[in-house]
Each structure stands twice: as structure tokens, then as C-alpha cells.
Amino acid sequence: MHTAPPLNPRRKPGRWPLSDTGVHDHQFDDALQQRDATSLGFWIFLSTEVMFFGGLFAAYVLYRNAYTSAFAEASRHLDIRWGTVNTGVLLLSSLCMALAVQSAQLGKQLRLLAYLAATFSLGCVFLAIKFMEYGEKFHEHLVPGFDFALPGPNATHAQLFFILYFIMTGVHALHMVVGLCLILVLMGMALADSFSPEYHTPVETIGLYWHFVDIVWVFLFPLLYLVDRTS
Amino acid sequence: MTHQAESTGRYLATFLMLMLLLVMTVAASFIHLGALNWVAAITIAILKACLIAYYFMHLRTTARLTWMAAVAGCVMLIILASLILADSWTRPWLS
Numbered sequence: 001m002h003t004a005p006p007l008n009p010r011r012k013p014g015r016w017p018l019s020d021t022g023v024h025d026h027q028f029d030d031a032l033q034q035r036d037a038t039s040l041g042f043w044i045f046l047s048t049e050v051m052f053f054g055g056l057f058a059a060y061v062l063y064r065n066a067y068t069s070a071f072a073e074a075s076r077h078l079d080i081r082w083g084t085v086n087t088g089v090l091l092l093s094s095l096c097m098a099l100a101v102q103s104a105q106l107g108k109q110l111r112l113l114a115y116l117a118a119t120f121s122l123g124c125v126f127l128a129i130k131f132m133e134y135g136e137k138f139h140e141h142l143v144p145g146f147d148f149a150l151p152g153p154n155a156t157h158a159q160l161f162f163i164l165y166f167i168m169t170g171v172h173a174l175h176m177v178v179g180l181c182l183i184l185v186l187m188g189m190a191l192a193d194s195f196s197p198e199y200h201t202p203v204e205t206i207g208l209y210w211h212f213v214d215i216v217w218v219f220l221f222p223l224l225y226l227v228d229r230t231s
Numbered sequence: 232m233t234h235q236a237e238s239t240g241r242y243l244a245t246f247l248m249l250m251l252l253l254v255m256t257v258a259a260s261f262i263h264l265g266a267l268n269w270v271a272a273i274t275i276a277i278l279k280a281c282l283i284a285y286y287f288m289h290l291r292t293t294a295r296l297t298w299m300a301a302v303a304g305c306v307m308l309i310i311l312a313s314l315i316l317a318d319s320w321t322r323p324w325l326s
Contacts, residue, residue, distance in 0.1 A: 036294050036296070036297075039293060039294070039297055040294070040296055040297050040300060043297050043300035043301050044300045046300075046301070046304065047300055047301065047303050047304030047307070048304070049304075050304030050305065050307070050308055051304060051307055051308065051311075054304075054307070054308040054311055054312070055311070057308075057312075058311050058312050058315050061312065061315075061316070062315055062316070062319055065316075065319055066319065080257070080260075084253065084257050087253055088250065088253060091246065091249045091250060091253065092246070094246075094249075094283060094287055095242060095243070095245075095246040095287075097287070098237075098242045098245075098286075098287045099239065099242055102236045102237060102239065102242070105236035106236050204289075207287075207288075208288050211283050211284070211287045211288045212288075214283060214287075215279075215280045215283050215284065218276050218279045218280055218283070219276050219280070221256075221276075222256055222260070222272035222273070222275070222276050223272070223276075225260075226256060226257065226259075226260035226268075226272050227260065227268055227269050227272050228268070229260040229261060229268070230260070230261065230262065230263040230264075230268065
């Protein structure tokens, strides 16, 4: 029988997740293999997420090709300043998350908590700005189904743009909300002293998720806000 | 996967690079380039995504098997996009 050193000597028995024995689970050779497997599994989940958002992006590109002028006109109604600020906020939150993972790897509990809190706050700032942008769209009658009104011949097809805008940014915001909840869980676990340089898999995987959500926005921002600015 | 922590400096450099690319993509959108506006926006977005995946998401140090999972999603996406675009591109040929 293969015996390994405890995965986390400080972990209290019975604590979520993984085995409560303090060693790696029995189907793995060692803790390193277990971490590799977790990472691979999570990347496979992320590739399904790529497909999920990919369908929306494909629909967007298709309709943008079909109704070029309507989409260009509708796109110019988005506020490029808020879009840019939000991209910066999200990139900064990703930096904080990366540093949170680093702190967990180094076993620095206080730094981990501080960076998680920073990531959480920046995520909230992003959502607040997004919420305000949505409010502006309601105010300007640019929400399909709610008194949509756009002067000119492009009104019908501009609605398609705004439908895609709200679905794509809405689903992205939903991912952000899930991410924020997961960060709260991580902060709870960190407060309970659940992480050590030997065991910090939850921080790593949720970090991967957060960065992925960032990458989605990196594509949403130019496609929705930027292209056709000048045409 | 090696589990050595990355240096803070490398993370900061990645972040600064990302901010630089953000400024570049916004600036490029105000210059009239025609179809090149699209090319510039998408190229910069792909660059940013690669930086995030390579440094922040630790593809740099991760097991090569994980690369396969990361690339698979992108390959499927390219197949999806190219088949859909091939359809919309060639449809006018019929009429």
C-alpha cells in the first residue's frame, strides 16, 4: 500500500473538498498527479465554456456580416469609455487573482485574503458599471421588447444587435456573479485556514475560471464596442 | 505541472502588457482602417487572451496534456466559425 505525506497537515478532518484523510485520493499515485488531473479536468470544462460562448460569437459574426450598417450604427450607441474602464477593471482583477494564487502557493494566508478581497471588489465594480450601462440603455429605449425606438431605417436589425449585446454581456455577467460567489467561498476557506503550499487546488481552479471569464470579455469588448467605430 | 510560484514581477509585466494592448486596441478603433479595423481588433484580442492563458492561467508551466484541452476548444471554435461563415459567404452564389 502506497503511503504519502499528508496533503495538508493543517487541514482539519472532514473538511470539504476531497478526502478527509489528509492524503491524496486513493486513485492517484501522488498529490502532484492529483493536481494535474484537477487542472486537466478544469481545462476540459473551460473548453466546453469556449464552445458555449463560441456559439454566441458565431451568431454575432453571422448577423454582423448580414446587417453591417445596422450593426455599426447600433454599436456606436454603446459607451466606449465605460467599456474601456470595465476592461481595465477586469484585467486588474485578473492580476489580483493571479497574485492570490501565488500567495496560496507560497502559503501567505493574509496576502491571499487581501488579494481575494481585491479581486472580489474589482468584480463588483465591473458589475456595477455594467448595471449602470444597462440602465442607460433602458433610458435610451435601446432594449428590445421594452419600447425599443431607434430613428432611421435600421431599427429592426439594430434590435438584433441589442438582443445579442444583452445576451452575451448578460451571460458573461452571470459568469461573473458565479465567480464572485466562488471567491467568497475561497475567502471562507482561507479564513478557516484550509490552504497551504501543499494544498491550494480550489484557489488554482477558481483562479482559472476567473481568468477565463476575463478572456471572454477581452473578445466581447472589441466586437461589441470597438469595430466599426469609424465606418 | 510544476508548482513553483511565478514571480510577482512577471505577473506585473503581463498586466502592463495587457493594459498597453488595451490602449492600442481602443486607439486603433478610432483610426479609419476599413476591414483592417476588424483584423486589428481580433489580433489584439487573441494576443491578450494568449497572455492571460500563458502567464495568469499558468499554461507556461502546466503539463502538456492540459495544452491539448486548451487548444481543443479553440480548434472546435474555428471549425464552427469557418463552416458558418462558408455558408453565409457562398449562399449568394446560388442566386
